[in-house]
Amino acid sequence: xxxxxxxxxxxxxxxxxxxxxxxxxxxxxxxxxxxxxxxxxxxxxxxxxxxxxxxxxxxxxxxxxxxxxxxxxxxxxxxxxxxxxxxxxxxxxxxxxxxxxxxxxxxxxxxxxxxxxxxxxxxxxxxxxxxxxxxxxxxxxxxxxxxxxxxxxxxxxxxxxxxxxxxxxxxxxxxxxxxx
Numbered sequence: 001x002x003x004x005x006x007x008x009x010x011x012x013x014x015x016x017x018x019x020x021x022x023x024x025x026x027x028x029x030x031x032x033x034x035x036x037x038x039x040x041x042x043x044x045x046x047x048x049x050x051x052x053x054x055x056x057x058x059x060x061x062x063x064x065x066x067x068x069x070x071x072x073x074x075x076x077x078x079x080x081x082x083x084x085x086x087x088x089x090x091x092x093x094x095x096x097x098x099x100x101x102x103x104x105x106x107x108x109x110x111x112x113x114x115x116x117x118x119x120x121x122x123x124x125x126x127x128x129x130x131x132x133x134x135x136x137x138x139x140x141x142x143x144x145x146x147x148x149x150x151x152x153x154x155x156x157x158x159x160x161x162x163x164x165x166x167x168x169x170x171x172x173x174x175x176x177x178x179x180x
Contacts, residue, residue: 078125092120092123093157095155095156096108096125096127097143097152097154100129108171112127130148152168165180
């Protein structure tokens with residue numbers, strides 16, 4: 001997916017890893033001057049690196065979720081990302097399995113964009129790429145999880161990610177008629 005959000009997240013990951021590597025190298029040079037006794041009391045280098053990676057991963061997840069939240073404060077129709085799915089977990093969530101080559105998906109996509117304000121405020125419609133060049137591994141796994149066998153399928157899920165209802169085809173009117 002060509003998405004400015006992904007570029008920002010990538011740059012942030014590189015920056016965090018660079019800062020982490022610098023901090024680690026500073027800590028390594030300081031630990032070289034410590035005594036054997038001090039070294040036995042502290043974490044091993046592997047444990048230290050592992051702790052830093054966990055801290056960096058947690059920081060990146062917060063950055064990713066913050067960027068998604070900033071991008072979609074009032075959005076009711078968004079492209080799939082794990083962050084978008086997580087942020088919308090308190091809403092009624094509907095996954096729209098979309099393919100760029102699909103002759104019925106493209107008009108539905110345009111209809112949702114044009115009429116986004118008519119989607120209820122407590123509903124988030126999430127466009128998931130299905131079986132097209134933009135489909136990534138996470139999206140393939142979602143299709144498998146919900147047994148989606150072709151594009152233009154809608155799956156409403158609850159906050160735990162469990163399927164509530166599923167239907168095929170339609171635009172805004174069908175969305176409004178089928179959501180629970």
